Amino acid sequence: MPLLDIRNLSIEFDSPHGRIKAVDRVNLSINPGEIRGLVGESGSGKSLVAKAIMGILNDRWYVSADRLRYNGVDLLSLSAKERRKLMGREIAMVFQEPSSSLDPNDTVGHQLHESLPMDECDVSFFKRRKWREERIKAFLHKVGIRDHKRVMKSYPHELSEGICQKVMIAMTIAYKPRLLIADEPTTVIEAGAQDQIFKLFKKLNQLNEVSILLITHDLEHVESWTKTITVMYCGQTVESGYTKQIFKQPYHPYTMALLQSMPHFNAQLSRKSQLTALSGSVPSLQHLPIGCRLGPRCPRAQKLCVEIPKMEKVRGHYFSCHFPLTEQEGKKS
């Protein structure tokens, strides 16, 4: 049974032009111990999906789904209090801009205090302080922060983004979550610290069996760190399956375009030639095309594409396209 099972998740909001589906029937499932990448351009609704799972979208958004289950529990039917209990303990989330995810007015040490599971504390009242400090120290060491004393005393603005992200991760692992949602965890982080964070995720995944949903638009990271991926375009899932398979042979024209946009330096690129990219730009939310949302930009689009294609499955590889790329075409890349 998958740990997280999402079927036909739609996220809508009211605009002056009527109700707009920012996320349109997205499917996603994560098995225990899996690292899944969620890939797409910015504005494709990746973060919305993550926030919908956590239930931290504000009232303007309407979330509906045929199924939104975590470990067999329907998340949408939980009360706010039950959901809070589940979050933080079972599901944790790491955000895009770590330094703004920490309270600017509070020391890092105190914020770590707050996210410790106090029901695990079995020492007397007077030893609690010591116990907490020990735990925090252990967690900080675990995420690779050596000078815990300085970090605990600092305010978030005094630390680098990389260290802030490590602190965020330390906070999330305090409760030993089973699912970690990482929403573009390395976009604002220095290059050197990026790999450290990914290694940390990998370690968590292997040692603690944490499933990870890695949301990113960086295909190189996806290729090297994830086992399975789901590709989103404009709020629709276009393709999902094993990372290796998809990178080897994409079925959906969008995935194909995405892979081609990665510059390969070994390939025979003539001097000053243009990199391949899809023509046109991502449609704005007010002017979403009907049917397959890639339609207007798709090189293979035909009349039939005004209807939303059904998800098809070929050897554990899902895609939604009326005219998928055949194996020969896929190999050309």
Added chain:
Amino acid sequence: MWFYIVRRFNLFVLTVAVLYFLVFLMINAMPGELATNISGHVNPSVEQHEQLVQQYQLDKNWFNQYISFINQRIHGDFGLSFTTAQPIFDEMLKVLPATIELCFYALLVALCLGLPMGILGAVRYRKFSDHTVLGISLIGYSIPVFWLAMLAIMYFGLKLQWLPVAGRLNLLYQVDAITGFTFIDILLSDIENKRLALRDAFSHLLMPALTLALLPTTVVARIMRTAMLEELNANYIKASQARGLSPATIIFRHALPNAIQPVLAQVSLQLSTILTSAMVIEVIFSWPGIGNWLMDAIYQRDYPVISAGILVCAGFIILVSVLSDIFLIATTPQRRSAVYGSS
């Protein structure tokens, strides 16, 4: 941070110097003789006049005059009042505490009512309670203070006869002014039935303080609501929600401390508005404060008192705004390293 405080202090000194200069110009522009206007001695004898010229260096150029003017004033010599021929400084010591008392309680009420209203509005954004808060604050903001004060006198004072309409304390209670603050004076004095006196002082204070508090309350509520809304949409709130913290912890431990700092800084800027409406309120409720005193001085063309009143009120406001700046720096970690007061 120390560097910042020094800078702020410099700013304070400079602003006060400019203020003194303006008042000095004003005194020069007043009709009548300069020596009389600046010192308050009406019809001085020849020796006295000679002494005043010495004291204020009136025979020297304007810069020397300005310097000696500042020198006299910061040593507490504000001259004499035309009408009472008493030292203005002593008179001011009598009336200033009454105004400070009134403003203090009004500000207290404004904070105690305004902050929770603002928080409520932000937390229940675009719900019924939010609209109620906005509605009340709009009404409160639009009502002229003097009109409300008169209505209150008419209804609670004259029709229902619940509250006294004028003064600080009933004349039955013989309380000596030690500090000038009624409640403290009553507690310090040795009169019988202190409890009754306190109650009387409270009933005198109630109407002026509440009418005065109306405007700042609405302003505080609105500023607080906006600041709180901004904080509640911040990333770290989303992150703490995702960590499963309870809404109460999120609002009171994280959002509130962040939102309240700019609000308190804004409130200190409201002090000038409060002081202005306090003067109106004092006249209407015959509160023996600085506003009442200044109004009388204006009617009687009591130039030394007018200039002294301006110096003290404006100086007080400048002082408070500088102090609130320093307070903001001391409580906000990101700004503690700031050198300039810009951000």
